[in-house]
Amino acid sequence: MGRISKSTPPKKSRSNRYRYLAKNHVFVCWGVSTVFVARRSRHVREGERYTPRLRRFHTDSSCGSDGAEKMTRTLAILAYFLCLLHCSRCAESEERLMNWLLGKDRYNLLIRPAVNRTERVPVKLQVSLAQLISVNEREQIMTTNVWLTQHWVDYRLSWDPAKYEGIDKLRIPSRHIWLPDIVLYNNADGTYEVTVFTNAIVIFNGSINWLPPAIYKSACKIEVKHFPFDQQNCTLKFRSWTYDHTEIDLILKSEVASMDDFTPSGEWDILALPGRRTVNPLDPTYVDLTYDFIIKRKPLFYTINLIIPCVLITSLAILVFYLPSDCGEKMTLCISVLLALTVFLLLISKIVPPTSLDVPLIGKYLMFTMVLVTFSIITSVCVLNVHHRSPSTHTMPSWVKLIFLVKLPALLFMRRPQNNSASQRLRRQRCLRARKSIGSSGYPDAAKTGFILSPSALQSSNPAFSARGLNVAPQLGFSHSNRKGDLRSTDYIPSGQDLKQSTSSDWAADVQEAVNGVRFVAEHMMGDDDDQSVIEDWKYVAMVVDRMFLWIFVIVCVVGTLGLFLQPVFQTQIVPNQQPSSETPRI
Template sequence: MWAWQTLVLLFFLTSNVSLGRASNCSYSELLEYLKLNTTNDFLATVRPVKDWKEVTVVAVDMLLYGILQVDSKLQIFTSHIWTQIVWKNDFLTWTPSDFCGITHLSVPRSKLWTPDIGIQEDTSDTGSITKSSYVTVYSSGLLQITARQRLSSTCTLNLFAFPFDRQDCDISFSPMNTHVDSMQLQTFSGDQFINNVSDQILLTRGEWTLKKLDIFRNDTSTGHPHLSKVIYKVKLERKPMLYVINFIIPLFYLLTLDLASFFIDEARGEKLSFKITILLAISVLLLLLQDMLPSTEDNLPLIANFCIGVFALVGLSVLEAMLVSFLIDLDDKFCKNPARKTGQDVRSDKQEMKDVVKEKEEEDPVQVIVPSEREQLKLFLEEVRAAQQKAASAGDVPQRKCFRRIAKIIDLVYFVVYLITVTVFLVVMYNVWIPPDFFS
């Protein structure tokens, strides 16, 4: 009898236990257990700690999905990021074995307190942020939310070494109002993990290369000494090859052409016009540089120094060519030998001689003996030879082409000095401007 009663009692007990377990296998039972089946103002508004002195540690992880744009004029860095925020709620814990092994569930964000974390450098509009409508709750009390965003953030760009520049742009996460004594920020994953994953999933790079993601934690941030902060420093390096091919190499080529123009003969009259054409081509490249660089740059970029140096060198070369042309013109005007008398001069002298003879005939027709035409011409030639010999003995011949010699000396000396100056200028610019690992 007692045996039958014992069996019946065990049957009912096992039935009740199985029914209880079956009923606890639904999310509704778990939500009821966590008091989330209805609106709970306490869980939605109060920081989820049992002791108010306890600090809520919030982990913020950021992955970089794409480098969209770096605007040098507006000083804005546009990227595509994915963020994950994890914290603990002391009131939302359960034993998974009591609910058929349920380890996590999703709850609407409006039902729970979430950290008021924002990005200090953010200049994006709200339409670029895609936040998950649910919070993932784990049995240990950890809560997780995710968001994706097309982030436009302010970034102080240093364009001194453009286009071989490297930029550091900060993305700083910090609470909007929560004091550092109540909330502290840190990262959930390590630096190495975040760098490796970001490098693998980075889809869009543009003209930039992601070098590294450095993470810093600061509980006394500048401007907000009572707010915790996690800073992701994005280190970028520009791909300069396009600017080298389209801008730097043409400038170097024009400077080389200006050097080669010294071998053009000045007598042909093409040297000066060729140099002016080179100067105009450099001016066009300077207009292109104006569109590349911002006007608010404090330090003049090296590419601007390079352009100004090339422009100044070519400009001085043009002035030297003008000076040489001026000296050659002076040579043609002031350093000529006495010219031989032309046929017109001979005829004028002959007519003058006839007039003299005619005057003498009128004065004393008896005494004047008119020479023949042949004798007059012979007399005139003797006078011309005498004048040439007198001019040669006076030193007119050695003065021929005197300014032309000075022009050639100036041109040669300037070419040597110009070549040395251009060589030193290019070597200095290469050592200061080009990074050591550019050709590696």
């Protein structure tokens, strides 16, 4: 209420006296309780002279607590009715003001609030971001919840507050006044205007503030090059739908969008929200206000669900080269890894937009891994082919022996185990002596070769041996010490020197035939040993090739993974496109 007037109270009627008392008292109402605060002044005492009953309760200080309660109750009821009376007068003033401002003979909401035809109406605009709802990468749409603050002056909606009980502010439904038809130009779903037409706050000098909420779906060009470590620049472009720059002057109210009531997003970080005013120098009638939403994706979700599984699958592809060729599971593991990568590639294709301008980072990594796995399948086939070679099908070239048996094992820190056991050394010595004896004489020397005929063999070939009291056996009697062909004698037989000294012609031919048989068996066993040695060499070559590709794949995978995923670290910060304007007024 205003200050207490010093004029004398009116004496015409009781209603005038109540109105005078209402102007000189303050009433505070909260809930059910009502407190009446009386200002002790000369006017109150004068008012008591016109209200005998009130003065009686007020001046009677000797009555007890019951009297005080009755007085308080009476004053509260009186104050309540006085408040209702004053509020009704205010409502009457506001209604009268509203009818006068929006009278059909005075105000037309279809006409631009300009004094003359050439005057431009300045409209100040600011975007307040409340929530970044979503960014649909596949459809390339950004959904935001914003408050679109608009400010302009309508000289037809001005009044003198003194004539209307001091009313200096009105809240008028926005559909009853002229509005600048500012819409979202880069809209993506067909709703160009605001969602709710809220009331406009009108000040007595004609200044209008309108703050409508809106949920916009704007078109946003998605850059998928560094997905999921990407930054995006989505814009909101505002412009009047029917008025041009000669009729409405759009002005930025602030250099950046407001984030006072922003609710953080779980997927995106807001880096900057700069605004700019664009004027086309070739078309002076064009002007728009653009806000750039520079946002950065939070990559934790995609790191856990895409990147880490892909890296683990790639490591499985590397382990293919450490798997022995004899186990027979090389190709199975390679095909399984390739199928798993194909599933991940299908998941990526459902997330990123179907654009041919660029390939997402995670897609590049999956393709890189698939190429490695495909190459591992090819190399595994080659390794298995080398592993199962034999002397009967392939001959090992000398350059293969030099590279894969001598040089590469030393570079790859591989060392072939040496067979230094006593039995192996004895076997090699016997084979060497047997080869020399076969080359120098018609039959091997038993003392040199170690292959000794048993008595049964000699007795079956010549009856002379039976006369000496030896048993006769129908077969050659030699025994195998092991599967590698080592022969050892079990009985005493004449040596080769004794056979040479014998001049009996009836058994010499049979002995020669038996010696030829022994020679054939020895040569066959020595050939098997040579073949087995060549087979072992081919297996070792396959092992060297496996180890070589293992190191190559480890180096390529590590370098490729770091090279791909470190690209977003060095990406440049997105800067909105600033177009110079000859006139860019700001507040």
